[in-house]
Amino acid sequence: MVKSNRDTISVNDCQILAHYKYEAEQYIITLASKEIAENTQPGQFVHLSVSGMLAMRRPISVMSVDKEQWNL
Numbered sequence: 001m002v003k004s005n006r007d008t009i010s011v012n013d014c015q016i017l018a019h020y021k022y023e024a025e026q027y028i029i030t031l032a033s034k035e036i037a038e039n040t041q042p043g044q045f046v047h048l049s050v051s052g053m054l055a056m057r058r059p060i061s062v063m064s065v066d067k068e069q070w071n072l
Helices: 034-039
Strands: 015-022 026-032 045-048 058-061
Touching: none
Parallel strands: none
Antiparallel strands: 015 026, 045 058
């Protein structure tokens, strides 16, 4: 039986540490969140919202996770 991933959604506050823009409208955003680092792997997505006034979140692909920073 395949385990359901439906219970993995959570809402976490995080801080944006860096924001880099590259050619062809590509970006790398560095976020700081212990909860995200504990529960996320490269290839998964986080959904970002920057304002409660904007209803839609934006899915962002996770490129890497630095668990050592949080001593995990």
